[in-house]
Amino acid sequence: MSESQLLHIALIQMDITIGEPDTNFLHLEKLLEQAIQAEQKPDVIVFPEMWNTGYALTEIQQLADSNGERTKAFLSKFAQKHQVNLIGGSIADKREDRVLNTIYAFDREGTEIAEYSKIHLFRLMDEEKFLHSGDQLGRFELEGVPAGAMICYDIRFPELARKLALDGARILFVPAEWPHPRLHHWRTLLMARAIENQMYVVSCNRVGTSGTTNFFGHSMVIDPWGEVLVEGDEQEAILRATIDLTEVVRVRAKIPVFEDRRPHLY
Numbered sequence: 717m718s719e720s721q722l723l724h725i726a727l728i729q730m731d732i733t734i735g736e737p738d739t740n741f742l743h744l745e746k747l748l749e750q751a752i753q754a755e756q757k758p759d760v761i762v763f764p765e766m767w768n769t770g771y772a773l774t775e776i777q778q779l780a781d782s783n784g785e786r787t788k789a790f791l792s793k794f795a796q797k798h799q800v801n802l803i804g805g806s807i808a809d810k811r812e813d814r815v816l817n818t819i820y821a822f823d824r825e826g827t828e829i830a831e832y833s834k835i836h837l838f839r840l841m842d843e844e845k846f847l848h849s850g851d852q853l854g855r856f857e858l859e860g861v862p863a864g865a866m867i868c869y870d871i872r873f874p875e876l877a878r879k880l881a882l883d884g885a886r887i888l889f890v891p892a893e894w895p896h897p898r899l900h901h902w903r904t905l906l907m908a909r910a911i912e913n914q915m916y917v918v919s920c921n922r923v924g925t926s927g928t929t930n931f932f933g934h935s936m937v938i939d940p941w942g943e944v945l946v947e948g949d950e951q952e953a954i955l956r957a958t959i960d961l962t963e964v965v966r967v968r969a970k971i972p973v974f975e976d977r978r979p980h981l982y
C-alpha cells in the first residue's frame with residue numbers, strides 16, 4: 717500500500733450580504749485570515765457559491781466582477797502570501813454583456829489553476845433568466861492530484877460527476893448556495909456522488925438569509941466510502957478535515973466499480 721497523501725482542508729461556511737460585494741470581500745478576507753491561523757495550516761481553502769454578490773440577480777449586470785479581475789487579484793495575492801491553495805467559491809463574473817457563475821482556483825504560488833462556470837442553471841430560482849451557463853468541464857490538478865469542480869445544482873446530474881471521475885478526478889469540489897427545505901437532497905446527493913464515484917467530495921455551502929430564502933450550511937467533507945469527515949451546522953464557521961488521497965485507491969480496489977461498469981449496456 718502506498719504511503720498516505722494528506723491534504724488539510726478548510727471550508728469557509730460564511731454568510732453573504734446580498735448585493736454588497738465590498739462587504740463580502742472584507743468579510744471573506746477576515747475569515748480567510750482566521751482559517752490560515754490554525755495550528756494545522758490548511759493546504760486548501762474552499763468557500764461558497766456567488767460569495768461576491770449573493771443571488772442579487774436583478775442587479776447582477778451592475779454588480780458582477782468584470783472578467784473576475786478583482787476576485788482573481790484578491791485570491792492570487794492571498795494564495796501566494798500564505799502559500800495555500802484556494803478553490804475560490806464562485807462569483808458573479810461579467811464577460812462583456814454576459815454574467816457567468818464562475819469558480820477560480822489558485823495554487824500556493826498564486827497561479828490560476830482552474831476556471832469553471834456553472835453549466836446547469838437552476839430554474840427554480842430563475843438563474844437562466846439572468847446568467848449564462850458555462851460550456852467547459854471543471855477539470856484541474858491540485859498539487860498533482862486530478863480534481864473536479866461543480867457548482868450547487870450541478871450535483872443533481874450524476875453523469876457530470878461520473879465524467880469527472882472517469883477523467884481521473886479523486887476529489888470533487890462543490891461550492892454552493894443551497895437553501896431549505898431541501899437539506900435531505902443536499903446531503904443525499906453529495907453522499908451518493910462520493911460513494912458511486914469512490915472519491916472525496918468537498919462541499920461548501922453558505923449560511924444566512926436572503927429575503928425569504930434560508931441557507932442551511934451543512935458543508936461537508938465526505939470520503940470515498942461515504943463517511944462524513946466533517947459537517948457544519950447552520951452557523952457561520954470554519955470547518956476542517958484532513959483527507960488521505962490514497963483512500964481513493966483503496967476503496968476502488970475493494971469494490972472495483974470502475975472495472976465492473978458495462979457502459980455498452982447503458
Ligand SMILES: O=C(O)CCC(=O)C(=O)O
Nearest residue numbers: 838868869893894895898
Ligand atoms: O438543486 C437545488 O435544490 C438547489 C440548487 C441551487 O440552489 C443552486 O444551484 O443555486
